[in-house]
Amino acid sequence: MFALFAVSGLAALVYQSIWTHYLGLQLGHAAYAQTLVLAIFMGGMALGAHWASRWSPGRRRLLLAYAAVEALVGLAGLLFHPLFLGWSELSQTILLPAAGPLGLGPALQWIAGALLILPQCVLLGATFPLLAGDWLRRGHSGGEEARVLGGLYFANSFGAALGALVATFLLLPRIGLPGAVAVAGALNLLVALGALMLARRHPEPTLPSPPSAGNAPVARRLLAIAAASSACSFVYEIVWVRLLNQALGTTLHSFELMLCAFILGLALGGAAVRGLAARIGDARRWAGAMQVAMGAAALLSLPLLARSFDWVGWLMQSLARNDAGYALYLLGSALVAIVIMLPAALFAGTTLPLFTLALRREGGGEPALGRIYAANTLGAIVGVLATVHLLIPLLGLRGALLLGALGDIALGLALLAQRRNALFKATLLVAPCLALAVLFGRIDPLAQASAVYRTGEASLSGARVLSMEDGKTATISVVQRGEGLSILSNGKPDASITSLRSPPTGDEATMLMLAALPLALHPAPREVAMIGWGSGLSTHALLASQRVERLTSIEIEAAMARQARAFGERVQRAYLDPRSILHIDDARTVFAGSPLRYDVIISEPSNPWVSGVASLFTVEFYRLLRGRLAEGGLLVQWMQTYELDDALLASMLAALLEVFSEVEAYAAGDGDLILLAPTGPLPAVLPAAWGEPALVAQLSRVGLDTPRNLLFHRIGDARLLRAFVAWQAQPAHSDFLPRVALEAPRARFAGRSSELLQSLIGHGLPVLDLLGCRPPQALPAWRWDGLGSAQRQRHWLAAELAAGLRGGAASPALLRELPAYAASLESLLALSRRLDRASLPLWTYELAVVAGAALGPLPPSTLQGALIGPDWLDPDDADLRPAEAALALSMLDAAARRDPPALRRWAGELLEADPNLISPLLRSQAMELEVLAAAALGQRSDAARREPELAARSPLIGWLSRLPAEGTGCARAAYTRP
Incomplete structure (x- = not known):
């Protein structure tokens, strides 16, 4: 029976984890959505336990009933995914569009969400009373009762702790949501089969005597205390998770490790009751002692939480930054969570079996099993809702934990009220714990804002925390460093802005380009939606255009919008303009229930490694957004490229390309991409956008004051992006296989x-x-001090090198800003005056350095006299130069002229030359240019196969070598020649 109930607990936690993902897709990931999903789960469990407590007395064959319940749960698990898909299709195509104008969309979603999981939750709630009731009927009484109850609770909780790990680390990465929920269903069917075999092997126990009337006031008191104890336990769990998110990172992995640590503590509490069964005489006294110990342990967790940032910093600095290091980091994270959570969770795990035992001994009999379980789960619902929506907003995280701990201590003292000696001991225990919590449990705001899980530093040096607010989903802080302000979510910077006296940040360039692109491309952006508030700068810039009639911003965390007011006049239109409307909700919820059709939707959420955010980069979400775009509408999507690998980016791009046939990519601030996805053909840039002075004043700060400057950041269209996706061979990111959420951390x-x-x-x-x-x-x-992005810096460098070649010397600006490139330029010019075979390797190296920086950013007209018809070479010396030098110059001339046929010829011939005379850098460039020319011509190149060692150094070669045979097709006709 222990083994069966452990497997049942494992399956139950797989369900809870997977259902949270499923219902998050329908109901969103906002704070109230998360808590209501948990409320549905716990409420169903309470109903099931209550039903079992009413149904089981007087009934025979409880083990068969338990087997039937497990079988029904398993069948429901196997059918869950197709039922979910059918409901989603029906609701999004018919029901929600009809209910939206009536304001019934959210209610309809919640009713549907409840109906999807409530039946299984009710059945799961019945399992413990049925199984425990059967076992206790088999002659277990006195101390054996405690052994049975503690043992079952341990087995079920231990299985649940494993389930949290199995769901996230084993099932989801391999078989996704549908496979995981099916596996859970199969496990329930196995448990049902095992229970059926046990029922046939062992005779049915005799029915117990009807419960006595007992002491009704004491019973009611025990039920109330059990409910309140459970509520306090969930206060701890939520606060621990929220504070550890700031130290460990807000990722799916971290959450599941914390959940596992908490449930493991509960399991060990059940094991402790089983082990101490013979010593448990007065169950109420033991429960009171455990309540006091639980509150004291919760108080001591605060000083440990304050130290957790240092522990995580040590982990980050000690581990290698690779996959093996990440595995060790997860192990270290689990240990941190165990140290903080396990003591109080262990004492919490003793309470349910002790309260059950106490109620049975007060005459509650068999129904006590379900009644206590129901009270416990109902208390959990109250604890979750009160913590998220009342305690944290009013008291903050630390205050909520202190109140929960004191509440548990008060409950324990109430149970010990008749025993003065016990009260005195409890006071001696609690007083020093409270003093330690108050004195050493305050967390340094600079630590909370440090994002130690990214930087390895447990404090922000040279910074000042201006404000910090514990919101319902995250802790939001505003940090000043020098002339700049940053707004942070759980320590992770979401937006940074400097004063107008200082150069703009990369974030400013991204946020303003997000506003500029739709205004420059859409002829009538009247109805606009923005996902993500951040600093509010994008919203402020969009409202600089009078063509925008209404701008709906969607932000999941209200504290983000409140704290962003610190940016002052830089974002004031976002707050003061009557066209600005703010919804505090999840984006999925808003778009699923909204009847509006938008001309432009701009999606600028947080980083996809943050738990819950990756669902905004999936095929299913893009289909939802496309359905909310008006005819001729435009989706503007931000994507990060930092802290992400090529495969994950390709997966998100594949999702966008599956829904939108025409997609165009722009490079924004360093590490940021902006994707344009229209419902029809790609629109052309409209110069009219630069006729609005207020908008131009915003865009000029980041060098976007002309259409030409905006187009400079264009990378390419859908064919180029599809080639990138094909290179990585990645499937489109899906709601049902959340690879990005799992792999991005x-x-x-x-x-x-x-x-x-x-x-x-x-x-x-x-x-x-x-x-x-x-x-x-x-x-x-451009001036060097006004560039603002790496792309512009490279363009500036190219122009300086070309001018230096034509003029015969490096400029003072180049010597000052990039002296290494200036030195290569001067060396190339000097070597060219006396070039021979002995100096050829160094000459080809310096030539590769200069040409490799100047070729790409500049058009042929700018390269005249530099790499096309070079003025810096004496024409009379042409016949005296080594043949290899002539090949190199011919190759670079063809590249500068953008002549693929000639480029392929000269690059190929250079690769055939003596490698001892050509620098490896120039040979690598020759291979890249040969492969590039072949791709432009829609041909295959074997250059990379001839020298794989050289090709392996260049990701560009790897990508170009995997282009489709017809090339990207962007403008191939321009290079198709006889």
């Missing part, structure tokens, strides 16, 4: 980046020009 820990797409702008080689995805253009002479 690992990529973040390892410090990976997907830099290829962004690097194509300003790349040293003319990749986008030759593929036809971005025509070359002459740009203004």
Whole structure:
């Protein structure tokens, strides 16, 4: 029976984990959605336990009833996914559009969500009273009662702790949500089969005597205390998770490890009751002692939480940033969670069997099993709702935990009220614990804002926390560092803005480009929706255009919008303009229930490794957004490329490309992509957007003051992006296989980046020009101190090198800002005056350095006299130069002219030359150019196969080598020649 109930507990936690994902897709991930999902789960359990307590007395064959319940749960698990899909299709196509105008959409979603999981929850709630009732009927009484109750509670909770790990670390990565819920269903069927075999093997126990009337007031008191104890326990769990999120990171992995640590503590509490069964005489006194000990342990968790940031910092600094290091980091995270949670959770785990035992001894009999279980789960519902929606907003995280701990201590003292000696001992225990919690349990705000799980530093140096607020879903803080302000969610910066006296941040460039692109491309952006508030700068910039009639911003955390007021006049239109409407809700919930059709939807959520956010980058969510776009509408999607690898980015891009046939990519701030996905053909840039002075004043700060400057950031269209996806061979990211949520935390820990797409702008080689995805253009002479992005810095460098070649010397600005490149330029010019075979390897190296920085960003017109018809070479010395030098110059001339046939010829010939005379850097560039020219011509290249060691150094070669045979098709006709 222990083994059966352990497997049942494992399946139950798999259900809870998977149902949270499923219902989050329908109901959203906002705080009230999460708590109501848990309320449905716990409420169903309470109903099931209450039903069992009323049904089981006088009934025979409880073990068969238990088997039947497990079988029904299993069948429901096997049918859950198709039922969910059918309901989703029906609701999104028929019911929600009809109910939306009546304001009934949210209620309809909640009724449906409850109906999807409530029957199974009711059945799960009945399992403990049925199984425990059968076992206790088999002659177990006195101390044996405690052994049975504690043992069953241990087995079920231990299985549940394993279930939390199995769901996230084993099932989800391999078989996704449908497979995981099916596995849970299969486990329930196995448990049902095992229970059926046990029932046939062992004779049916005799019916127990009807329960006596007992002491009704004492029974009611025990039920109330059991409910209140459970409520306090959930206060701890929620606060622990919220505070540990700031130390360990708000990821799916961290949450499941914390949940496992908490449930493991509950399981050990059940084991303790089983082990101490012979000594438990007065169950009420033992329950009171456990309540006091639980509150004291919860108080002591506060000083440990304050130290957790240092422990995580030590972990981050000690571990290698790779997959093995991440596995050790997860192990360390689990240990941190166990140290903080397990003591109080262990005492909490003793209370349910002790309260049950006490109620049975007060004459509650067999119904006590279900009545206590029902009271316990109802208390959990109250605890969850009160903590999230009342205690945290009013008292903050620390205050909520202190109140919960004192509440448990008060409950324990109430149970010990008749025993003065016990009261005195309890006071001696509690007083020092309370003093330690008050004196050493205050967490340094600089630690909370440090994002130690990313940086390895347990405090923000040189910064000042201006404000901090514990919201319903995250702790939001505003931090000042120098002239800049940042707004952070659980320590992770979501937006940074500097004063107008300082250069703009990369975040500013991204936020303003998110506003600029739809205003520049959509002729009438009257109805606009924005996902994610951040600093409010994007909303502020959009409202600078009078063409926007209404802007609906959707933010999941109200504290984010409140704290962003600290940015002052930089975001004031977001708060003061009557066209600005703010919804505090989950984006899925808003769009699923909204009857509106938007001209533009801008999606700028948080990072996809944050738990719950990855669902905003899936095929299913993009289908929902497309259905909410008006005819000719435009989706503007932000994606990060930092803390993410190529495979994960490709998976998210594949999801977007599956729903929108025409997608265009722009590079924004360093590490940020902006994707444009129209419902029809890609629109052209409209110069009218630059006729609005208030908007231009915003865009000029980040160099977007002309259409030409905006187009400079264009990477390419859907064919280029599909080639990137094909290179990685990744399936589209789906709600039902959440790879990004599971794998992105690992990529973040390892410090990976997907830099290829962004690097194509300003790349040293003319990749986008030759593929036809971005025509070359002459740009203004930017100043170094006004560039604001790596792409512009590369363009500035290219222009300086080209001018230096033509002028015969490096400029003072180049010597000052990038002296290494200036030195290569001067060395190349000096070597060219006396070039021979002895100096050829060094000459080809310096040539590769200069050409590799100047070729890509500049159009042919700007490269005249530099790499096309070079003025810096004496024409009279042409016949005296080594043949290899002539090959190198011919190859670079063809590249500068964007002539793929000639480029393929000269690059191929250079690769055939003596490798001892050509620097490895130039040979690598020759291979990249040969493969690039072949791709532009829609041909295959075997250059990479001839020298795999050289090709392995370049991700560009790996990508180009896997392009479809017809190339990207961006503008192939321009290079198709006889």
